[in-house]
Amino acid sequence: MTGLTLPTFFKMQAQAAGVATKARSCIVLYTWGGMSHLESFDPKPEGPSATRGEFGAIPTATPGMQFCEHLPLLAKHSEKLAVVRSVHHGQGGHQGGMYVTLTGHNPEGGLKAKSRKSWPSLPAMISRFHDPHANTPGAVRLPYSMYDNGTLMAGEYGGWLGSDYDPILMRTPGGEEYAGVTRYTDRELNLKLHLDSGRLRDRRALLEELDHRLGKSQAYDQLDRFRQMAADMLLGSPVRDAYDLEQEDPRVRAMYGDHICGQSLLLSRRLIEAGVPVVQALCSAGDLAGGGGDNWDTHRGHFAKMKDRLLPLFDHSVSALLTDLEQRGLLDETLVVFLTDFGRTPKINNNGGRDHHPGVYSVAFAGGGIRGGQVYGASDPSGTEPLSGACSPADLHATVFKAMGIDHHSRLTDQQGRPFPICEGEPLALF
Amino acid sequence: MVLSIRRRIFQALFLVLLPTFTALADDEPAITKAGGKVTGLGGGIAVEFHLTARDLSDVGLACVAGRTDIISLNLRDTKITDAGLMHLTTLSGLKRLHLERTAISDDGIEHLAGLKNLEYLNLYSTKITDASLGYLKELESLIHLFIWETDISDDGARRLQTALPNLKITGGVDLDKIAAEAAKKAKEPTEPMVDLEWHPAGPAEPPVSVTGTFTTVYFENKRRAPVKLFWVQYGKGGLKFYADIGAGKTLKRNTFSDATWVITDENEQPLGYFRSVLNPSRAVIPESSLNQAP
Numbered sequence: 205m206t207g208l209t210l211p212t213f214f215k216m217q218a219q220a221a222g223v224a225t226k227a228r229s230c231i232v233l234y235t236w237g238g239m240s241h242l243e244s245f246d247p248k249p250e251g252p253s254a255t256r257g258e259f260g261a262i263p264t265a266t267p268g269m270q271f272c273e274h275l276p277l278l279a280k281h282s283e284k285l286a287v288v289r290s291v292h293h294g295q296g297g298h299q300g301g302m303y304v305t306l307t308g309h310n311p312e313g314g315l316k317a318k319s320r321k322s323w324p325s326l327p328a329m330i331s332r333f334h335d336p337h338a339n340t341p342g343a344v345r346l347p348y349s350m351y352d353n354g355t356l357m358a359g360e361y362g363g364w365l366g367s368d369y370d371p372i373l374m375r376t377p378g379g380e381e382y383a384g385v386t387r388y389t390d391r392e393l394n395l396k397l398h399l400d401s402g403r404l405r406d407r408r409a410l411l412e413e414l415d416h417r418l419g420k421s422q423a424y425d426q427l428d429r430f431r432q433m434a435a436d437m438l439l440g441s442p443v444r445d446a447y448d449l450e451q452e453d454p455r456v457r458a459m460y461g462d463h464i465c466g467q468s469l470l471l472s473r474r475l476i477e478a479g480v481p482v483v484q485a486l487c488s489a490g491d492l493a494g495g496g497g498d499n500w501d502t503h504r505g506h507f508a509k510m511k512d513r514l515l516p517l518f519d520h521s522v523s524a525l526l527t528d529l530e531q532r533g534l535l536d537e538t539l540v541v542f543l544t545d546f547g548r549t550p551k552i553n554n555n556g557g558r559d560h561h562p563g564v565y566s567v568a569f570a571g572g573g574i575r576g577g578q579v580y581g582a583s584d585p586s587g588t589e590p591l592s593g594a595c596s597p598a599d600l601h602a603t604v605f606k607a608m609g610i611d612h613h614s615r616l617t618d619q620q621g622r623p624f625p626i627c628e629g630e631p632l633a634l635f
Numbered sequence: 636m637v638l639s640i641r642r643r644i645f646q647a648l649f650l651v652l653l654p655t656f657t658a659l660a661d662d663e664p665a666i667t668k669a670g671g672k673v674t675g676l677g678g679g680i681a682v683e684f685h686l687t688a689r690d691l692s693d694v695g696l697a698c699v700a701g702r703t704d705i706i707s708l709n710l711r712d713t714k715i716t717d718a719g720l721m722h723l724t725t726l727s728g729l730k731r732l733h734l735e736r737t738a739i740s741d742d743g744i745e746h747l748a749g750l751k752n753l754e755y756l757n758l759y760s761t762k763i764t765d766a767s768l769g770y771l772k773e774l775e776s777l778i779h780l781f782i783w784e785t786d787i788s789d790d791g792a793r794r795l796q797t798a799l800p801n802l803k804i805t806g807g808v809d810l811d812k813i814a815a816e817a818a819k820k821a822k823e824p825t826e827p828m829v830d831l832e833w834h835p836a837g838p839a840e841p842p843v844s845v846t847g848t849f850t851t852v853y854f855e856n857k858r859r860a861p862v863k864l865f866w867v868q869y870g871k872g873g874l875k876f877y878a879d880i881g882a883g884k885t886l887k888r889n890t891f892s893d894a895t896w897v898i899t900d901e902n903e904q905p906l907g908y909f910r911s912v913l914n915p916s917r918a919v920i921p922e923s924s925l926n927q928a929p
Contacts, residue, residue, distance in 0.1 A: 337686050383849040383889070442686070455810035458817035479686045496891055497849045505892070508913060509848045512826075531783040531807030533735065533757040 227539035227572030227607045229476040229483075230330055233469075233522065236350050236488035237501030238301065238565075240548035240558055242587050243510050245566035246289045247272045248550075255550035255586045257558075258507040266577040274515035277523035283577040284526055284535065286569045286634045290581025290590040293546070293562050293597055298352050298492060298501070301545030301562060303359035308601040308627055317349075317356035318370070320619065322363040326601055327371050327482040329626055333610045334481035340443055343371035343482045344475055346468040348386050348490030360484065364618035371484060378449050378457075379467035383513070384489035384497015446474040459524050466521040473528055476538055487518055495557075500544065503557040526570060539572025539607045543600070550586045564590045567600060572607040574634050598629030606631040665698040679704040679728055685711035693719030700725055707731040711757075717743030724749055731755040735781065741766040748773040759783040759807065765791035772798045783807025828853075831918040836905040843872035847892030851915045854888060854896075856880040857922045863903060864888070867895035880920070 242248055247261035247270055261270040264282035271279045278285075295301040295310065303311045307323035315322065324332075331342030350357040362369030445451060449467060452474065460466035465487050472483040488499040495503045498517075502509050522542075529535040547565025548558030564583040570576060581593025605612040605627060612631060615623040663673045663680075670688025674681050682705050684691045691713040699705060700722040708726070711733045720743040723729070729750050734743075740762040747753070748770040756777060764786040771780070772795060780802055782792065792804050831852065834841070844867050856862055861881045865874040874897060880886045890896070890911050897908045898920050909918040 453810065455814035458814045459808065459810065461817075462821070494846070496846060504846055505848045512913070513848070527808055531781070531805055532759060533733070533755075533779075533781045533805070 226537075226609055228334075228537040229481050230327070230539045230541065230572070230604065230608060231469075231472045231476065231525070232327060232482070232484040233540065233542050234306075234350075234484060234486050234488075235500045235518070235542070235544040236302070236486055236490075237298065237492050237499035238545040238548060238560055239500045240502065240506070240510065241289070241561075241564070241566040241583070242548065242550065242558070243272045243506075243515070244275065245271060245287045245568055246583055246587060248585065248587050251550070251586050255552065257552065259511070269577070269579055272515065274511055275519045277519045278526075281523055281526045281570070284530070284570045285576050286574045286578050286580060287566060288568065288580045288593075288595065288600070288632065288634075289566045289583050290564060290593040291567055291595055291597065291600065292564045292590055295546070295562055296560050298545050298560075299357050299359075301560070302350060302357055305543050305545060305597045305600075306359045307363070308598040308629065311358075315358040317358045318361050319358060320364055320366065322358050322361065324363040324365045324369060324616075325360045325371065325484075326604060327360075327484045328362045328365055328369045329616065330482045330604070330608055330610070331371070332365060332369055332616060333614070334608070336481055337442070337479035340441060340479045341372045342369065342480075343484070344480055345371045345373045346471060346483065346485045347374070347376035347464055348486050349373060350486065351385075351387050351491035353494060354387070354491065364624075365616065366619045371482075374447065374471070376449075376464050376468040376471050377447065379462055379464035381464050382489035382498040384491070384499060385493040386490035442478040443475065443480065446478040446480075447471070449474075456528070459528070461517070461520050461524065463517060463521065465517050466524060469521050469525040470528075473525065473532075473534070476534070487521070502548065503553065503559055504555040506548070506552070506557040508556075529571060535571040536573065537571075539574065539604065540570040541600075541604055542568040547587070550588050561588075563588055569603065569607075569634060574607060578634065580632055580634060593632075595632060596629055598627055599632055600629070601627045602629040602631040603634060606635070669695040669698045671698070676706050679706035681705075681707035681709075681731075683707075683709040684713050685709045685733065689713055691715060693722075696722045699723070702726060703728045705729055709733040710737060712736050715739070717746075719743075720746040723747065726750065727752065729753055730776075733757045734761060735759045737761060739763070744770045750774060752776050754778045757781040758785060761785055763787060768795050771795060775799070777802050779803045779805070781805045781807075784810075826914050829912060829914045829916045831909040831912065831916045833907055833909065833919065833921060835907040840872070841867055841895050841897055841908040842910065843867055844869055844891075844894040847894070847911075848913055850890060850892050850911055850913060852888050852890055852896065852909070852911050852918050853916070854880055854886045854898075854909075854918045854920065856882060856884050856886075856920045858882060858920060859922070861901055862906065862920055863899045863901065865897040865899065866890075867897060867908075 242257055243259055248256055249261040260273045262273045262276060262279055264271055264279040266282040269282050293304050295304045299315055300311055303315060306325040309323045327343040336342045345360060350360060449457065449471060452470065457470065460470040468485045472485050475483050489497040492499050492501045495501050498513050500514060529538055546560055546562035549561040553559055564587065581595060582591045583589065584591045602612040612627040614626050616626055617623050666673055666682055670684060670691060672683045672687050682699060689712050693715055696715055696719045699708065703726065705726050706728055708729060716738045717740055720739060724746050730752055732753060732755065735757045741764055744763060744767040753774050754776055759781045765788055768791050777799060778801065782804060783806060792806060796802060796804055846869065854864065859882050861879055863876065864878045864880055866877055868875055878886055892911050892913045894911045895908055896911065898906045900906055
């Protein structure tokens, strides 16, 4: 076995370590732009008046745990949620904040989307350890890529694992779009499956479209992989059926809400049911576009935007997902992770907004063997820095790996065969 | 090309090494032949058909009969029926059983009554009714039962709960109620449309735009001539041309709240302006403005 560098070997090795798999699949909910911890999972109704903000706090189903008053539905699910109120890192910009959140590593030097020098994203790494079933992609992203002012961001790709591990982007086929700017690139395989038109049945037509989209500059391996994906979709992959939301009970579609956020979370559930190990759903418009549109980068008019647009939609869609996973018996084998770039400043700026704040912020976990109804760590009374339980994005990664039955000390090799430890953090005691 | 050759070498290598790593599967020829996936699970095995063998029939399920080492069995979405559950009566080690979204009914549940170690039973979206309760009460180790989208009544679930106090019963939501609420809500406008105030052109400069929250303005040109639409830029407040609006025409424009939109005639003589607000709004350009002869 000397000299064996097969990716498969490392998969086997990780499994042989004897870690019992708890969660079989993972859904990452990403609130692009930086969700305010103060107006979500860490309200400060007793905080200093200068930083308290306009909203109150409401009790949840868990005694002593309070959420922002505009998350009334999620508050009923608190017994499923482990809220972490003491995450922090040192990245004050969206690109850096998203990169450290999704890769678990601080960026080194300039970042370029899809650079093979970048670290792989959390979903990409999970897909490397969890064998997808035949004809099923290892990781899927919905429904947009992350952009800031027209620039594609680095951090949500396969990085040095290679293009085989880039999570596949799928456009959610239904629901009202987010207001604001959302971009698509020809460099990505946007699986717009024209299920009604019957084009999908014409294998050649789709392959030609793929050739056209990918262009001549693409590496052959990527082309091969996309060709294979296309062929798999055509040959009756369970993913194809999962993607067709028309096959879902219309009452269940209504439960998730007629918005691309709700329909993306519904599609996430259908994809994990079809055997996709990990799905990342963006709960936001795709481009931050200077703070305009429905994203969480609320530098201006923070309170109106949170109350009228962002929080009600998030509350409804995410609550529907948790309800649905529970009633289908999927919650104990599905880990749901809430991630964001960073929190927002306690200080309210002159435009009635809150700015970027990586000093402390909140995330949450549900399902997948995580014990719900608990709060881990705390921020200080103004929500400026951790008071207890300070932890990093790398620790969140270690927690996800543990829940997924992956040894967080595992190593993965880059395309040159160099081994890297996947994680520098330690799991939080949430189990 | 080079790559595919490399791949082939890897694949060949993998096939040589395969027996070393998949010894467990090789020990289960009957189950794997039926399409099942076998994995080790603390002291026994887990067997799954739900992703790998949706065509599994009652006959195919015979491969699990007598296997007391099976701890977890997933039959979701397979084609098994009540008759197939007969093969499960001997699975005394079974703790977790997935039968959701199959064609089973009360007649099949009878076969499960002897599974004294069963802790998890998923029956959502099956045809079971209160007639199954008698058998379910026999499952004294049961910790979690899923009965969403079945015909088990609320009263029946309460009686089962009384009989098995340690059992958690997940009944799920009432979809008809949710669909009715969603349909009712869809009829109500989510955000009321408001009319924007028309500021006729005068000596005062229109205010500059300030970025706010995303919103939509529907411009309606009631004049008998086309007009031009300009946006007042941030900061210094220069004018940026956006569109022509024909006589009697409507234009939908996405913008941000607190933006100023100036209307001019075809010769770019200002007629007036609107200031956008948070709500979606209607901006009616009046038939004639003050500086025009009647």
